[in-house]
Structure formats: C-alpha cells, structure tokens
Amino acid sequence: MERTKNIPPAFEALGGRSAAALFEALPTPCYIIDAGKLKENGKRLFSVIEHTGCRILLAQKAFSNYDLYPLLSEYLSGTEASGLYEARLGAEEMPGREVHVFCTAYRDDEFEELMRYADHIVFNSPGQLKKFGAAAKRCGKSIGLRINPECSTQEGHEIYDPCAAGSRLGTTRAVWNKEMTEEWRALLDGLHFHTLCEQDSDALEITLRAVEEKFGDILPEMKWLNMGGGHHITRRGYDMERLERLITYAQDKWKLRVYLEPGEAVALNAGFLVSRVLDIVENGGTRIAVLDASAACHMPDVLEMPYTPPLYLADEPGKQQYTFRLSGPTCLSGDVIGDYSFHTELRTGDLLVFGDMAIYSTCKNNTFNGMALPDIYKWEPDGAFMKLTGFGYQDFKLRLGSRK
Numbered sequence: 578m579e580r581t582k583n584i585p586p587a588f589e590a591l592g593g594r595s596a597a598a599l600f601e602a603l604p605t606p607c608y609i610i611d612a613g614k615l616k617e618n619g620k621r622l623f624s625v626i627e628h629t630g631c632r633i634l635l636a637q638k639a640f641s642n643y644d645l646y647p648l649l650s651e652y653l654s655g656t657e658a659s660g661l662y663e664a665r666l667g668a669e670e671m672p673g674r675e676v677h678v679f680c681t682a683y684r685d686d687e688f689e690e691l692m693r694y695a696d697h698i699v700f701n702s703p704g705q706l707k708k709f710g711a712a713a714k715r716c717g718k719s720i721g722l723r724i725n726p727e728c729s730t731q732e733g734h735e736i737y738d739p740c741a742a743g744s745r746l747g748t749t750r751a752v753w754n755k756e757m758t759e760e761w762r763a764l765l766d767g768l769h770f771h772t773l774c775e776q777d778s779d780a781l782e783i784t785l786r787a788v789e790e791k792f793g794d795i796l797p798e799m800k801w802l803n804m805g806g807g808h809h810i811t812r813r814g815y816d817m818e819r820l821e822r823l824i825t826y827a828q829d830k831w832k833l834r835v836y837l838e839p840g841e842a843v844a845l846n847a848g849f850l851v852s853r854v855l856d857i858v859e860n861g862g863t864r865i866a867v868l869d870a871s872a873a874c875h876m877p878d879v880l881e882m883p884y885t886p887p888l889y890l891a892d893e894p895g896k897q898q899y900t901f902r903l904s905g906p907t908c909l910s911g912d913v914i915g916d917y918s919f920h921t922e923l924r925t926g927d928l929l930v931f932g933d934m935a936i937y938s939t940c941k942n943n944t945f946n947g948m949a950l951p952d953i954y955k956w957e958p959d960g961a962f963m964k965l966t967g968f969g970y971q972d973f974k975l976r977l978g979s980r981k
C-alpha cells in the first residue's frame with residue numbers, strides 16, 4: 578500500500594498536543610471538520626480566482642457537509658454536482674451561486690427537476706446531448722459536452738483514470754467527428770474535461786496541450802472551458818504560478834472563461850476521524866489493535882484507492898519502538914487500516930486521530946455489518962466543537978425495510 582497521504586500538514590492544526598487532551602470529551606468514532614483549515618483552503622482557491630478571473634466550484638462528491646457551505650461561499654463561485662441530489666443540495670445550501678452538473682447518463686424521470694436547480698449541464702456523450710440538449714437549452718441552461726483528450730497523466734490508480742483504455746467518460750475526437758454535426762455543435766456553450774487525480778499543474782499542462790491538439794479548432798466557438806477536478810491546489814508545494822499561467826493562456830487564446838471544480842483541494846487536510854482502541858490481539862509476531870472505526874465503513878478510500886491514512890503522532894512500521902496493525906471491528910478480514918509504529922504501547926481505550934478525513938469520507942461511508950455512522954462535529958477556529966449531526970439505529974434500519 579502507498580502512503581500517499583502520510584504528510585504532516587494533515588495535523589498542523591493539532592499543534593503537537595496529545596489526542597486525549599484535544600478530543601477526550603468526544604464520542605468515538607466521530608468525524609471532525611476543521612473550519613479554520615477550510616477557510617485557509619478557500620482563501621488559497623480565491624487567490625486563483627482573483628489572479629485569473631476564472632471561476633472555481635466545489636465538487637460536492639468529495640465534500641458535501643453543507644453546514645460549511647456559507648464559509649466556502651465567501652471564496653468559491655458555486656457547486657458542482659454528479660446528479661440530481663447533489664445539484665439540489667448545492668442550490669439549497671449555497672443559494673445564489675452557480676450550480677453545475679455533470680452526469681455520465683441523465684435519467685428521463687429526473688431531468689425536469691434537475692432543470693430547476695442547474696445552471697450548467699454537461700453531457701458525457703453526443704447521444705445524451707441529442708436526447709436532452711435542446712430541452713435544456715429551452716430552459717435557458719448553459720450546455721457543455723465532456724471531452725476525452727485521451728491523455729493519461731497518472732499511473733497506478735486506473736480506477737481514477739478517465740483516460741484509461743475503454744473508458745466511458747468523455748467524448749473522444751473520433752466520436753466527435755462521427756456524431757457532432759453542425760446542428761449539435763450549435764447547442765454547445767462549453768467543453769469539459771476531467772482527467773486528473775491529486776495532481777500538480779504539470780499534469781494539467783500536459784493535458785491542456787492534448788486538449789488543444791485534439792479540440793483546438795472547436796474551442797474558439799466556446800464560451801467556457803471546464804477543466805474538472807483533481808487539481809491539488811491547496812497541497813503544500815503545488816505550483817500555483819503554472820496553474821494561473823495555464824488558465825490565463827486558455828482564456829486569452831480562445832476568448833472563453835475557465836472553470837475548475839476541485840473536490841479534494843477544497844477540503845484537503847480539513848478533517849479528522851477520531852477513534853478508540855477496543856482491543857489488542859496478537860497473531861504470530863503481529864500485534865493488532867482493533868478500533869471502533871472501520872476502513873470499510875468509515876474510510877472506504879483506504880481500501881478502494883488503496884492508501885494508508887496519516888495517523889497523528891505515529892510513524893511508519895518499525896520506525897518507532899512499538900509497531901501495531903490497526904484494523905476495524907467488522908468481520909471483513911481485509912478491514913485493515915494499516916501498520917504504524919508508536920513510541921508507547923497502544924492500550925485499550927487509547928484515542929487515535931486519522932488525518933485528511935474531510936474528503937471522500939462523510940459523504941461516502943456506509944453501515945456494513947450494522948456499524949453506526951460516526952457523528953460529525955465542526956471544529957471552530959476558537960477551539961469549540963459543534964455537533965452537526967448524529968446517527969443511530971434508525972439510520973441503519975430505515976435503509977433496509979418498511980418498518981421503523
């Protein structure tokens with residue numbers, strides 16, 4: 578497993594204090610959203626807007642804890658949705674701001690309602706554009722088509738590579754040439770591409786070159802170009818200057834407006850998952866701490882990506898004196914979070930704090946094994962905790978049957 582997220586910035590806000598001193602009063606497991614860090618990320622993103630005149634949207638599939646939308650709306654231009662529910666959430670909770678939707682395939686029975694919330698509709702294929710485009714245009718929407726520049730810039734994470742061979746995501750130039758006659762081209766206001774994942778602006782530069790090579794003749798007809806998400810703009814060391822240069826290049830060259838829709842970058846390192854040790858077991862030479870938090874249920878990307886999440890005051894296995902494997906309490910053998918080392922022995926009842934847990938966590942968790950969903954707290958810059966929501970047995974039961 579990689580340790581791609583094991584970086585100290587995840588814990589800057591904790592200032593070296595002990596986990597117990599910080600979080601002892603909270604029930605575990607629980608998620609904590611760090612409002613101060615979210616604000617810092619917002620400011621960084623807003624500086625790109627200020628320097629270039631582009632617009633930046635929150636991709637809600639990564640982070641959709643809407644109690645924080647008022648804070649984010651001071652800096653961002655609106656929200657991006659993967660479908661009807663996220664579009665409605667963006668419209669309700671970030672009112673007055675732009676709502677953009679990209680969905681791989683829209684449903685007939687949802688489209689009319691979607692028109693109530695969305696400002697920009699992006700279609701994945703000429704088939705979808707032909708089916709829904711004219712109706713969306715009549716509703717006054719700005720219409721886009723997702724293109725596939727067939728330019729992979731990432732290795733190892735094929736599950737996150739929309740340019741992988743045989744991908745369903747985006748329209749290749751060959752398909753465009755076959756399907757996009759003058760009639761359909763006239764419907765389009767913009768083009769959209771999303772090909773990056775946790776990448777720096779060097780990958781964007783390579784991608785933009787591919788976009789220009791393949792679709793450069795189309796872009797002068799467009800009002801906007803949406804460069805998707807995957808830009809790790811708020812990561813320490815990210816090359817902002819090159820990002821701004823690329824945005825300005827596109828806007829000047831094709832006389833259009835650039836949109837970005839990062840998810841991760843908005844809430845990067847802005848959350849924690851706090852957990853307690855329930856038991857310590859041993860097998861062969863391996864000592865295993867069983868936690869009240871589960872990789873499978875509460876941090877699904879740990880298994881899906883996979884990666885080993887950063888853990889406060891812990892190190893890679895073997896680096897400090899005591900090495901433990903951390904695992905979830907479910908019956909899934911593979912519900913393993915990772916191996917870590919500590920300078921003291923882990924004991925039942927110890928508090929452990931995982932970092933960078935605001936993204937792809939609260940909006941992606943599940944109740945497999947009848948596991949409870951962790952409560953969610955907001956952590957104010959003044960140090961106060963505010964409970965945003967909590968869950969119980971009914972949240973588990975209601976998803977499964979007819980009776981309360």
Ligand SMILES: *Cc1c(COP(=O)(O)O)cnc(C)c1O
Nearest residue numbers: 636639771805806807839840841
């Ligand atoms: C996932 C996704 C995003 C956000 O990606 P991040 O990696 O979280 O920045 C933006 N746009 C589209 C179309 C996506 O699928």
